[in-house]
Amino acid sequence: MLKLSLVNQLRSTYKRCLAGQSLQANVADSEYSAQPVYPEIQDPSFKARKQRDAADWHEEIRQVPTVEEKLIKINIPRYYGYKVVDFNDSKIPYNALPLTQHYTRTVLEDLPPLPGSQVVDQGDQPKPSEDASFKTVREDVIEALEFAHDYYKHQEKLPNSAQPSAVEREQILTQIIVEQLNRALLQALSEDHKHLDEVEVDYNPRHEAFWAVGGVDPPKNVINSKKGREWQKDMANESVDRLVQYTGTPYLSLRHRRQLSPWKTTAESENIELSKQIPRFKHDPRTLGYSTKHQHATNVPGYWPKGNEQNFGLLSFQSRAHLQLRPKSYGESDLQEALHSLAIKSSYAWLLAQANYNGFNTYNELTYPMNTQTVITNGREWSFYEYQLNTLLLHGKYQEDNPRVNFCRGTKPLPLYAEISTNGKCVDFNDATLRQLLNFYANVPSIQRSNEEQQPYVASDISAYENPEQRDFIAKTFKYLASNRPRHLELPEVYLWEKLYKIDNNNRAMEAKRRFFTLDVNPWRRTLDQHDKVYVPRAIRGKSRENRYKKTYYP
Amino acid sequence: MSTRWYPIYQRGNPQLRVFLPNFWMKLIRPTEEQPPNVVTFSVSMEMTKYDVRSYLEKIYKLPVVDVRTRIALGETKKDQTYGYITKKDDVKLAYVTLPREESFVFPDFFSEKAEKQAKEEKSLDESKEGFRRFLDRNKKRPGTPGWFSI
Numbered sequence: 001m002l003k004l005s006l007v008n009q010l011r012s013t014y015k016r017c018l019a020g021q022s023l024q025a026n027v028a029d030s031e032y033s034a035q036p037v038y039p040e041i042q043d044p045s046f047k048a049r050k051q052r053d054a055a056d057w058h059e060e061i062r063q064v065p066t067v068e069e070k071l072i073k074i075n076i077p078r079y080y081g082y083k084v085v086d087f088n089d090s091k092i093p094y095n096a097l098p099l100t101q102h103y104t105r106t107v108l109e110d111l112p113p114l115p116g117s118q119v120v121d122q123g124d125q126p127k128p129s130e131d132a133s134f135k136t137v138r139e140d141v142i143e144a145l146e147f148a149h150d151y152y153k154h155q156e157k158l159p160n161s162a163q164p165s166a167v168e169r170e171q172i173l174t175q176i177i178v179e180q181l182n183r184a185l186l187q188a189l190s191e192d193h194k195h196l197d198e199v200e201v202d203y204n205p206r207h208e209a210f211w212a213v214g215g216v217d218p219p220k221n222v223i224n225s226k227k228g229r230e231w232q233k234d235m236a237n238e239s240v241d242r243l244v245q246y247t248g249t250p251y252l253s254l255r256h257r258r259q260l261s262p263w264k265t266t267a268e269s270e271n272i273e274l275s276k277q278i279p280r281f282k283h284d285p286r287t288l289g290y291s292t293k294h295q296h297a298t299n300v301p302g303y304w305p306k307g308n309e310q311n312f313g314l315l316s317f318q319s320r321a322h323l324q325l326r327p328k329s330y331g332e333s334d335l336q337e338a339l340h341s342l343a344i345k346s347s348y349a350w351l352l353a354q355a356n357y358n359g360f361n362t363y364n365e366l367t368y369p370m371n372t373q374t375v376i377t378n379g380r381e382w383s384f385y386e387y388q389l390n391t392l393l394l395h396g397k398y399q400e401d402n403p404r405v406n407f408c409r410g411t412k413p414l415p416l417y418a419e420i421s422t423n424g425k426c427v428d429f430n431d432a433t434l435r436q437l438l439n440f441y442a443n444v445p446s447i448q449r450s451n452e453e454q455q456p457y458v459a460s461d462i463s464a465y466e467n468p469e470q471r472d473f474i475a476k477t478f479k480y481l482a483s484n485r486p487r488h489l490e491l492p493e494v495y496l497w498e499k500l501y502k503i504d505n506n507n508r509a510m511e512a513k514r515r516f517f518t519l520d521v522n523p524w525r526r527t528l529d530q531h532d533k534v535y536v537p538r539a540i541r542g543k544s545r546e547n548r549y550k551k552t553y554y555p
Numbered sequence: 556m557s558t559r560w561y562p563i564y565q566r567g568n569p570q571l572r573v574f575l576p577n578f579w580m581k582l583i584r585p586t587e588e589q590p591p592n593v594v595t596f597s598v599s600m601e602m603t604k605y606d607v608r609s610y611l612e613k614i615y616k617l618p619v620v621d622v623r624t625r626i627a628l629g630e631t632k633k634d635q636t637y638g639y640i641t642k643k644d645d646v647k648l649a650y651v652t653l654p655r656e657e658s659f660v661f662p663d664f665f666s667e668k669a670e671k672q673a674k675e676e677k678s679l680d681e682s683k684e685g686f687r688r689f690l691d692r693n694k695k696r697p698g699t700p701g702w703f704s705i
Contacts, residue, residue: 093621094652094655095652219587220586282588283589283590284587284588287587287588287589287590288590289623327621329619330621331654500631500640500642504631505633507638
């Protein structure tokens with residue numbers, strides 16, 4: 001009947017068309033429109049479908065209203081965490097710079113010399129007022145340095161059960177120096193530079209960031225698996241995304257509620273030619289000496305989201321103590337490159353984590369540039385770096401298509417002093433290094449954006465949710481993910497005899513299939529929301545059987 | 556590897572004995588793509604990464620930057636007749652990093668040989684094919700000599 005009526009309708013339309021009547025008359029009361037509107041033609045190929053699915057997921061993440069839920073959403077596909085490349089601030093293998101530049105899409109430049117230092121070189125006298133203030137700061141800094149060394153010496157003499165290693169000794173001394181210098185500089189400069197009154201100081205904060213990088217050769221198991229299917233054979237060697245997790249602990253970092261102004265314009269940052277010139281490291285990062293681990297994606301810039309208003313980094317002091325462990329055979333030039341790559345990865349990761357608290361992540365592009373300053377020091381030698389984050393899109397096709405690049409510019413390690421003499425006096429203090437450091441402190445963060453401009457993808461805050469159960473659930477889940485603790489339910493273990501006699505060789509075919517590997521279950525594929533729900537006791541819920549389990553609020 | 560350690564001194568002759576070294580290194584073809592300045596070795600299980608470094612530096616005068624080692628699990632195989640499982644020995648692999656400007660390509664000794672063999676097989680196949688055609692042609696007139704044709 002239904003089909004017949006459709007045919008009749010079509011026939012009447014056809015007749016009317018034949019009679020020269022227009023279709024317009026009937027349009028208003030039907031689902032037809034004068035101009036045909038067709039859905040977009042989509043590529044039905046496997047690859048295009050995969051890309052569309054990924055893009056849909058990225059859009060879903062963008063639509064999620066709060067910062068915390070965005071991170072939970074990214075983590076949902078894996079209960080035991082993603083397999084990530086372990087990027088940290090304590091291990092830099094030989095020849096790591098090309099990989100670091102590829103994994104952060106960074107162009108490396110030299111930091112231009114200070115205008116003040118050039119004036120001094122030419123023999124002109126700087127302004128007397130500047131000179132006087134510099135002199136007082138210089139004295140304060142030298143005093144702080146001498147105090148730090150004195151304090152360290154005193155600490156060393158204390159009866160201590162464990163003898164610290166060379167790395168630990170450098171860390172302890174540098175921590176004291178950096179803290180003392182920071183205190184002295186904040187005190188001396190805050191009169192002239194009002195922005196320093198508002199900075200927030202983090203001591204040994206956690207800096208963690210998660211991102212995806214494209215353009216890396218697939219691992220062997222992926223190639224083999226694709227080669228095993230006839231229709232996927234051609235795609236076997238196509239590059240795949242690698243997930244990267246940075247973990248670092250700087251000595252100290254300063255935050256401010258305003259942003260530093262960018263030093264590269266938008267036009268300079270968008271250059272497809274330049275982006276193609278960035279070195280690429282196509283091999284597996286393990287071939288260079290990096291390791292992998294399973295971990296939840298975490299983005300921590302040293303504080304909780306919305307904890308306070310100082311949301312933008314001003315300056316961070318990174319440790320180079322672990323570079324001592326690198327063998328001498330790596331050479332001097334590689335040490336310089338290691339410093340560059342440490343600066344690049346720590347700056348990128350800190351900015352990415354800050355961007356994450358403003359609603360951006362590795363799948364949702366930044367809408368404005370972000371800047372930071374990084375100092376790598378062992379107390380005596382200081383390297384200064386400035387970083388500008390323009391893009392976060394490094395995965396999949398963006399590795400080739402994305403015209404934006406990030407920039408890093410830095411100096412060689414400059415000595416602040418030659419040594420501390422036996423009577424505790426600072427020898428050969430280097431004014432140029434101090435001027436550079438002062439320049440970083442005096443860099444006024446001036447950019448303040450409206451809330452909509454600063455957080456275009458953040459629609460809400462968890463405190464705005466009316467359901468207390470939901471607020472509680474999101475806060476707890478987020479903090480659990482960010483805590484890096486292992487999951488409550490550990491991964492099922494495979495015993496070696498099982499690997500030999502049940503997995504690699506099927507010697508027990510008649511045995512009951514009870515273990516996960518015989519049931520074809522991959523525990524790594526378990527998703528974050530696949531767990532038993534929390535039971536609500538009868539005393540709380542009353543007699544109803546409906547709400548026996550607590551609801552979950554995964555985004 | 557030799558199966559014996561250097562023996563304790565005993566009185567009497569002969570004193571001059573030759574033993575195979577306990578330390579050996581074997582160049583192997585890497586199973587996965589790696590940077591050109593990384594060389595893979597299969598080494599004796601007793602060798603540490605320091606041993607590998609001094610072996611290459613002292614004996615072969617190679618500029619070694621870094622050495623990383625790992626122990627790879629030997630393959631297991633099921634016996635086709637009796638069904639028991641045998642396991643090959645574990646091997647220690649050493650990944651030796653050379654300075655970045657150096658590059659090492661694993662030599663391909665056998666590509667020429669394989670090519671030659673393929674050519675020979677091809678000519679053999681062709682002559683076999685020719686003989687089969689000849690047989691087909693003479694199916695209905697057995698005993699005809701090869702030179703006879705219509």
